[in-house]
Amino acid sequence: MSTGDGVASTRPAPHFVLVPMMAAGHTGPMLDMARVLASRGALVTLVTTPLNLPRLTRALADATTLPIRYLPLRFPCAEAGLPEGCESADAIPNHALLKNFHSACAMLRAPLVDHLTKKADDPPVRCIVSDTCHPWTGPAARDLGVPRLAFDCFCAFSSFCMRLMSSHAIFDGVDDDHQPVRVPGFPIHFELSRARSPGNFTGFGKEFADAVMAENARADGLVLNSFLELEPLFVGAYEAAIGKKVWTVGPLFLASSSKPSTTTASTEDTNAVLCARWLESKEPRSVVLVSFGSLVRSSLPQLVEIAHGLEATNRPFVWAVKPGNHAAFERWMAEDGFEARVGERGLVVRGWAPQTAILSHPATSVFVTHCGWNSVLECVAEGLPMVTWPHFAEQFMNEKLVVDVLRVGVAVGVKDAARWGVETEDAVAATRQDVESAVADVMDGGEEARARRDRAAELGRKARVAVVDGGSSCRSVELLVQHVQQKKFTA
The missing domain is CATH 3.40.50.2000 (Glycogen Phosphorylase B;)
Structure with a gap:
């Protein structure tokens, strides 16, 4: 990604702590985000677990000259009722243990805050960027007195749609799983049935989705692995609805210096x-x-x-x-x-x-x-x-x-x-x-x-153009770094 002429050259680069969701479809974009931030001179600390650490270091083998480091925290499998070794969502043996996995992730809050608080010789943490599936990082950021940016692995279209579906409880009172229901407040007419929707409208799925939505609402902004020219209508409508900045920084994999071949x-x-x-x-x-x-x-x-x-x-x-x-x-x-x-x-x-x-x-x-x-x-x-x-x-x-x-x-x-x-x-x-x-x-x-x-x-x-040739995603990263640099540190 082009470094451009942003403020990173005139101000001390901030220290970002990135907390990826350990799942195949979530970790990759966050690793690319680490590359992008570090390529602009930011110090990046990636939070992981012992079993996931080798995978991350292999994935970032091309980024050894960048200021990226790793913080492996013990994953509390036994305390959460998980079999040993279930340190990623892909390793969970059955769907019923997904709640346990998210509970184990939430238990990382105390050791993460403890580690970041005690590392007095390091540049202080200035921002936590965490997967939206880690709502526990919102309280962790507040413990540290730093902003949290919610990293969403979805596009603006789907992320905004799910937010509206949840906030309006669109399936309440609908008995037929196949009945299309209009999503109110969406920029275009869009109907979806319960049978085709994400499974987050009942039981633990709803509880967890509500926690994610609540912490996203408290976050300092939302980071999307998308680009403005792909879905400008939905990015703009999303920003207007939540009253926060939506940073479109993708497609992040294009910013990698190690192109697959x-x-x-x-x-x-x-x-x-x-x-x-x-x-x-x-x-x-x-x-x-x-x-x-x-x-x-x-x-x-x-x-x-x-x-x-x-x-x-x-x-x-x-x-x-x-x-x-x-x-x-x-x-x-x-x-x-x-x-x-x-x-x-x-x-x-x-x-x-x-x-x-x-x-x-x-x-x-x-x-x-x-x-x-x-x-x-x-x-x-x-x-x-x-x-x-x-x-x-x-x-x-x-x-x-x-x-x-x-x-x-x-x-x-x-x-x-x-x-x-x-x-x-x-x-x-x-x-x-x-x-x-x-x-x-x-x-x-x-x-x-x-x-x-x-x-x-x-x-x-x-x-x-958005990612490689100094376009909208490049500018979005520049403005994101500038935004964090200008935030007051309250810890």
């Missing part, structure tokens, strides 16, 4: 090398990428539908598969002969795939995505259209933004949200015909498809 992958990284070699053999803008992120685990019947749908497209494809039942999936693959039939036209990658590298490859043409915000941003930055297949959380809201507002995607037609962490053995949300039809609409849709691709390419250009 399939052609420079380590030979030890089998999947990356495999994908690189396979992609090099394909024509430009011919490949379909299918990937549903780190948390989605699909049922065997659903995987069968995806496989046959991809086969019917007659297009080259990379399919990153994370089955709910690995053994059953491998048995089906062996018995059906799918890989033998598609041959070199298809590449099935078990588990992790180098998503950003695949999206940035000239051979890739379209992304079939679960609409997690990180994945949407990665696709937007590469200027590619999408086939949208939301599963849970805010993903149906992201789909609305992609398909109806930005008009760079085609919906596969999923009706209801799945439940994260709960596998349904016979669940089929979209058929093979749905998959084939959506891919055809994006790749063979005539003038409409060309216009969609042109819009996607223009968004990709704007994303890079």
